Amino acid sequence: MATFLYKLGRLAFRRRIYVVLMWVAVLALSGVGAASAPTAASSFAIPGTEAQKAFDLIDERFPGSSVDGAVARVVFKAPDGEKMTAPENKAAVEKVVKDLPAGSDQIGQVTDPYTANAVSQDGSTAYVAVSYKVTTLELTDDTRTSLEDIGADARKSGLTVEIGGDALQAIPVAGATESIGVAVAAIVLVITFGSLIAAGLPLITALVGVGISVSVITALAGVMDFDSTTSVLAMMIGLAVGIDYALFIVSRYRAELAEGHEPEDAAGRAAGTAGSAVFFAGLTVVIALVGLAVVNIPMLTKMGLAAAGTVVIAVLVALTLVPAVLGFAGKRVLGRKARKRQEREQAVSSHGKPNMGTRWANFVLRRPAAVVLVGVVGLGVAAVPAASLEMGLPDNGSQPTSTTQRKAYDMLSDAFGPGFNGPLVVVVDVKGDDNAKQTVDQVSGAIKDVKDVVAVTPATFNEAGDTAMITAVPKDRPSSVETEDLVHAVRDAGGEVASQSGVKVLVTGATALNTDFSEKMNDALLPYLAVVVGLAFLLLMLIFRSILVPLKAALGFLLSVLAALGAVVAVFQWGWLSDFFGIEQTGPVMSMVPIFMVGTVFGLAMDYEVFLVTRMREAYVHGEQPKQAIVTGFRHGARVVTAAAVIMMAVFAGFAGSSESMIKLIGFSLAVAVFFDAFVVRMAIVPAVLALLGDKAWRLPRWLDRILPNVDVEGDQLRKKLERESQPPGPDNDSDWNRGMARV
The missing domain is CATH 1.20.1640.10 (Multidrug efflux transporter AcrB transmembrane domain)
Known part of the structure; x- marks a missing residue:
């Protein structure tokens, strides 16, 4: 060498x-x-895990759901003493719901908080959920700018407006x-x-x-x-x-x-x-x-x-x-x-x-x-x-407190509970089950009985009716040890129903993936x-x-x-x-x-x-x-x-x-x-x-x-070779002469 x-x-x-x-x-x-080179679109996958299998199943059974797509939550908080259900505040939110799809063709779906139960119980906070057709890296600058501008316009109404999710994630x-x-x-x-x-x-x-x-x-x-x-x-x-x-x-x-x-x-x-x-x-x-x-x-x-x-x-x-x-x-x-x-x-x-x-x-x-x-x-x-x-x-809870993502995260946590930022998504594969709805209801009931689950949303079926999604909200913040234990508890509860009915119950979501x-x-x-x-x-x-x-x-x-x-x-x-x-x-x-x-x-x-x-x-x-x-x-x-x-x-x-x-x-x-x-x-x-x-x-x-082969890292063989080459030819050091004498 x-x-x-x-x-x-x-x-x-x-x-x-x-x-x-x-x-x-x-x-x-x-x-x-x-x-x-074109802009790269990266994806995050963990082969062989339950969370990844559930993501793959959602992608297969819910076409167009853009599981890997970017998401944003435009969070609104009313001034002290006011409610988000007040007419003027509701009008400001509905304007955002209307303006968002017009701002970019990369947006897949925008949910109205007043029809999607996205208003806190005390009425102080509401959020608009935005899902995109593309990943965070594929979002154009115009799309990000449009989202920021719409949020800035909404602040003029006197509401506190912050934007969470990964849509504004900086490279x-x-x-x-x-x-x-x-x-x-x-x-x-x-x-x-x-x-x-x-x-x-x-x-x-x-x-x-x-x-x-x-x-x-x-x-x-x-x-x-x-x-x-x-x-x-x-x-x-x-x-x-x-x-x-x-x-x-x-x-x-x-x-x-x-x-x-x-x-x-x-x-x-x-x-x-x-x-x-x-x-x-x-x-x-x-x-x-x-x-x-x-x-x-x-x-x-x-x-x-x-x-x-x-x-x-x-x-x-x-x-x-x-x-x-x-x-x-x-x-x-x-x-x-x-x-x-x-x-x-x-x-x-x-x-x-x-x-x-x-x-x-x-x-x-x-x-x-x-x-x-x-x-x-x-x-x-x-x-x-x-x-x-x-x-x-990491999630938005690990962002600096000065960022809009962190402010939106804290607003949602205060209004809807610490676990709201890390919901668990339970996917139930009831393909071939004659009592699909009844089985899904059993899964929902089993999840509700799990300690530290504070809310369970009604199941959402795909068009074929063979797969359902249920969202469970933990009591504690996403990165806590308690929530990690809860992931296993929800899986155990769903597994018991699955073993009795023969269906598949998978738990996913950012927290389960984590x-x-x-x-x-x-x-x-x-x-x-x-x-x-x-x-x-x-x-x-x-x-x-x-x-x-x-x-x-x-x-x-x-x-x-x-x-x-x-x-x-x-x-x-x-x-x-x-x-x-x-x-x-x-x-x-x-x-x-x-x-x-x-x-x-x-x-x-x-x-x-x-x-x-x-x-x-x-x-x-x-x-x-x-x-x-x-x-x-x-x-x-x-x-x-x-x-x-x-x-x-x-x-x-x-x-x-x-x-x-x-x-x-x-x-x-x-x-x-x-x-x-x-x-x-x-x-x-x-x-x-x-x-x-x-x-x-x-x-x-x-x-x-x-x-073991001798790789001569310290250069010992090289040094000997160079020393031999530096010596003048003669009877004592000329290799050809020595070989000739040896033959004689």
Whole structure:
């Protein structure tokens, strides 16, 4: 591997003009494809769950119902002392009912609150339900604007008017905080390299890779059914790994130049050594992201595939475009001050001052057991809140209190009860039942008898009369544990009638879908971890030729991810420091975030494991003692790994400022996880454990060593090859002469 990448790096360096033009062409073509791509219409499905089966049945038996279509609720509240049934207030509402269909041809149905029993018992509040023929992403700007304008006109009547539902859901866009994260990354690069040219290279190449990735995702959104958050997540991960991967290769290139190698050879050596680490580090991230397909939720699978594709592009950019751009920069990436500093760091003698990485490694080696104990206990304390993790899907109740969606949600909750915003839809399939109406009445009666069901609407039959829908309103808010328990209770009640009559009774709705989704996430976590960690364990065995090093890496990951989950629960669920992080509404953690975080953090954790520990193994295989190899690895890699971790944290933290709750949550969780994993696990616990293990850390059974292929990540075979080629021909080193003498 190292030899191949060495040749690839030199080729890209020599043919730099063609390589750069090729990537520019790819960027331009992907941009054209994104610009000409139609608007994507994403859908959310959870195959195999009861809620999804019910949705599919409704879609089949109630044609034109637009189950996946956008919805809106225009909520009206009368001034104090007035009723919504007053003639002037009723006239204002009926005007909205009349104007809404005329405002857009995307509207499917508008219900009049005075004929649909949508007025509160005290008469203070009423709402107009609007269903659309298309999904939220397919709604045109004119449709959204018309809805907002109609609501604004209704306010002129003196009524309080707010609009709920998902029709006004905003598509997440990049904001100022993301730019701040990139700016922080730029500052860290300048400090690390002491050269604007060297600092700019990782940023430029990473932006090229992200531009291509996001453009390709946008272009394929209609075909692959990507949702609006997929490109934002791809941008987040692409920026982080793209900058880091380029950083490692540029750093190694500078080190090779400082050792006296010519630029082309230095680029090849950097690609062969650091590039090998980049390749396998990227492969672990790809495995973790593609492994999300194990969960069998299309939306999560697509997010994982898109993010994995972004990582693949980042690796390709690092292995080809970075050496090509280095060809243009030459030795200018190694400024005078940076060269002097690097020489001091590379040559540590009795007359030289050890760098920070060396001093830290020596500190850990003096107290390895204490470092392990403090690190594990500290992460364990941080992980305590994770035991209280509650998962759910966001609704308008999680929106900021300043939004019209949240105001409408609160108005409906106050007027109709907390559970009104999360009704359960019971679908009864009575096809083939001669007493269909009687059976449906039995189901309705059984649901009414369930505790904490405050209202049950009359059943609605389809035209064929073989399917009925019943709506049950819970007592508590949709995201509460009580409502989750109620979903199971309603299913049990309907199941008893179904078992007696032979019909199908299915419970669905947003709340039931949320419950099924959370349970599916919980059930999939262990199989997902088994698959991903198992594959990555085998990959790390190939890299480090060891069993204990991969085992230590996996256990360290579990510590860091549990600690990160604890931080997420403390901030987003418990509300600790919520004002500082700009979180207006706390509540259950979004169901897909923990498993997505686990996959992503595992891949990123293995990045730092590969980058740091390969330097240690490189020193060990060259004859250094285990503890000295740890010091050597830190002397060469600690500064760059620290910079890479800070950059990744800055990028993720930038996305934590997004207005989109899912992006904010993922950005925060990844930033915290990188902090725990890079600085506590990889920089402290890992060297301490390696020091305690000694030679045992690098041992591999002989039978296993013979089976596993040697991928030469540390570049040992490459170095020997280059040393042989650099020697002049002669009787002692000329291979042809030696082979000839052997034959004689």
